[in-house]
Amino acid sequence: MANGQIDEAKLQAFLGRVVGDFGAALSMPLAYIGLKLGLYGALAEIGPATPAELAAHTGTVERYVREWLINQAASGYVEYDPATARYSMSPEQALALTDEASPAYVGGGFYVVKAMSRAVERIEEAFRSGGGLLWGEHDPDLFLGTERFFRPGYAAHLVAEWIPALNGIEAKLQKGGIVADIGCGHGASTILIAKAYPNSQFYGFDNHAPSIERARAAAEEAGLSDRVTFETANASEFPGEWYDLVAFFDCLHDMGDPVGAARRACASLATDGSAMIVEPMAGNAVEENINPVGRTYSGASTLCCTANSLALGGPGLGAVATDSALRETVLGGGFSSFDRVAETPFNRIFEARR
Ligand SMILES: C[S@@+](CC[C@H](N)C(=O)[O-])C[C@H]1O[C@@H](n2cnc3c(N)ncnc32)[C@H](O)[C@@H]1O
Numbered sequence: 001m002a003n004g005q006i007d008e009a010k011l012q013a014f015l016g017r018v019v020g021d022f023g024a025a026l027s028m029p030l031a032y033i034g035l036k037l038g039l040y041g042a043l044a045e046i047g048p049a050t051p052a053e054l055a056a057h058t059g060t061v062e063r064y065v066r067e068w069l070i071n072q073a074a075s076g077y078v079e080y081d082p083a084t085a086r087y088s089m090s091p092e093q094a095l096a097l098t099d100e101a102s103p104a105y106v107g108g109g110f111y112v113v114k115a116m117s118r119a120v121e122r123i124e125e126a127f128r129s130g131g132g133l134l135w136g137e138h139d140p141d142l143f144l145g146t147e148r149f150f151r152p153g154y155a156a157h158l159v160a161e162w163i164p165a166l167n168g169i170e171a172k173l174q175k176g177g178i179v180a181d182i183g184c185g186h187g188a189s190t191i192l193i194a195k196a197y198p199n200s201q202f203y204g205f206d207n208h209a210p211s212i213e214r215a216r217a218a219a220e221e222a223g224l225s226d227r228v229t230f231e232t233a234n235a236s237e238f239p240g241e242w243y244d245l246v247a248f249f250d251c252l253h254d255m256g257d258p259v260g261a262a263r264r265a266c267a268s269l270a271t272d273g274s275a276m277i278v279e280p281m282a283g284n285a286v287e288e289n290i291n292p293v294g295r296t297y298s299g300a301s302t303l304c305c306t307a308n309s310l311a312l313g314g315p316g317l318g319a320v321a322t323d324s325a326l327r328e329t330v331l332g333g334g335f336s337s338f339d340r341v342a343e344t345p346f347n348r349i350f351e352a353r354r
Pocket of ligand 1: 135146147150182183184185186187188189205206207208211233234235236249250251254255256257281
């Protein structure tokens with residue numbers, strides 16, 4: 001025995017944990033299928049329902065739905081009543097899995113997990129070679145999933161808490177300011193802020209052209225195309241000057257040249273403008289990340305964020321970058337201050353000033 005005596009109880013507890021993780025991992029693609037086929041929404045609407053009723057209502061095959069429901073009940077994602085042999089959804093399950101407008105909505109996460117899982121072979125190779133995997137090379141569900149995963153948190157906190165936490169920015173945007181959203185993806189954050197500040201102008205930049213196309217369509221759908229412009233641009237070269245606010249939502253740590261991005265942000269700001277850097281919640285010591293949030297973010301970081309930066313020869317800050325690594329990056333771009341001004345269980349919000 002390499003490491004001494006085996007404690008049988010500890011071994012059984014560990015094996016139990018791993019079996020739970022096998023079940024959780026296999027339930028992830030099933031939850032993705034449930035979302036795509038509208039199974040959760042239908043069950044919330046017509047439940048309590050038998051597998052046959054749910055299948056008939058959704059135009060799916062009963063044999064698959066029957067198996068899916070057992071997995072979902074064992075996952076705690078739906079309820080099962082043995083007395084009636086019917087499945088249903090509690091109000092909490094329905095809110096989190098079907099209501100995209102709710103801050104509790106988690107649906108986007110299943111798209112992210114599905115897409116990141118498909119990167120496993122490329123990342124295994126990168127462990128050997130030291131290479132990486134670009135954001136744009138992932139399964140496209142990553143882009144959609146990221147938008148859907150982050151939007152509920154932005155909707156709950158961005159306008160209500162994060163912008164008011166910045167130095168004088170809320171008043172500027174109310175009066176009429178100019179905002180750049182760097183690495184904007186599908187533009188969820190840009191559109192949320194634009195709706196809140198009708199006197200201001202907004203520019204979203206991302207170097208992933210398909211995301212910019214989607215963001216433009218979203219601005220059009222929201223009737224905001226006159227005040228919200230999306231352009232394909234690299235963070236270290238985006239156009240414009242005299243921005244009152246330059247924002248980075250969950251992207252600085254992904255970048256190949258985050259110092260260059262900070263430098264460009266600093267140069268583009270009005271004299272008393274601010275940069276807002278929103279980053280995943282992480283600790284300043286490894287042991288502070290040994291929890292479910294740290295598990296999720298370090299996993300996503302290995303499969304996606306760190307890999308994107310390393311693919312570009314970057315520093316690989318990653319999703320669990322410490323405050324001090326982020327500070328060094330941002331100050332390295334010419335900012336003179338960098339402070340944590342707000343936080344949630346899932347995000348750190350920093351403000352940088354020239
Ligand atoms: C995790 S996604 C976040 C997207 C969006 N900000 C959000 O919160 O939903 C990271 C984004 O950063 C973009 N990105 C990464 N490096 C970039 C760079 N150097 N210049 C511009 N965008 C970049 C990616 O294309 C991607 O859309």
